[in-house]
Amino acid sequence: MIPFVLPGVAVDPPGATAFSLIVFMLIPLIICLGIRTRYESFAKKAVPAADAITNLSIVAIFLIFGIAFLTRLGDFFSQFTGTGGIVVAVIFILGAWAIGYFTGGPPLQETQTVLGFGTGFRNISAALLVVTTNFTEPAIILMVLAITIFGVIIIGIMVGADYRRHLREETNG
Numbered sequence: 001m002i003p004f005v006l007p008g009v010a011v012d013p014p015g016a017t018a019f020s021l022i023v024f025m026l027i028p029l030i031i032c033l034g035i036r037t038r039y040e041s042f043a044k045k046a047v048p049a050a051d052a053i054t055n056l057s058i059v060a061i062f063l064i065f066g067i068a069f070l071t072r073l074g075d076f077f078s079q080f081t082g083t084g085g086i087v088v089a090v091i092f093i094l095g096a097w098a099i100g101y102f103t104g105g106p107p108l109q110e111t112q113t114v115l116g117f118g119t120g121f122r123n124i125s126a127a128l129l130v131v132t133t134n135f136t137e138p139a140i141i142l143m144v145l146a147i148t149i150f151g152v153i154i155i156g157i158m159v160g161a162d163y164r165r166h167l168r169e170e171t172n173g
């Protein structure tokens with residue numbers, strides 16, 4: 001998506017991107033799944049700490065990149081809005097949601113909703129990994145962060161609407 005939105009930007013060969021994803025995401029995932037399978041009680045005790053570390057990491061990423069590129073935010077936002085970045089972000093998020101929703105099983109089942117929301121707001125970590133290992137241009141990293149912010153807003157609104165729909169169904173039915 002980035003080369004489409006930011007003309008003149010090229011992505012490294014797919015092999016380099018795949019290597020980064022394998023080393024930094026797939027291998028740790030396999031290790032953790034192995035720990036969960038072999039040492040289930042330890043894994044259950046470690047979940048709260050892992051959740052806290054994950055949440056703090058997300059906050060740290062936003063703060064670090066926000067502070068580091070604060071001087072260039074004006075340039076970034078003019079570039080982001082001037083290239084149609086907002087439109088691409090919305091289409092990307094809604095498209096990902098639709099893919100998850102419509103491949104989530106038979107109509108009117110909860111799996112559709114869960115998969116729709118999960119797919120619509122997924123793989124931000126992978127996107128940040130790919131972007132930070134392939135690019136040094138701050139505008140590109142901020143583009144991914146901006147899409148993340150749009151994702152939080154759009155999916156948050158959709159989750160709220162779905163929750164209100166469920167409440168109405170429970171009180172009426």
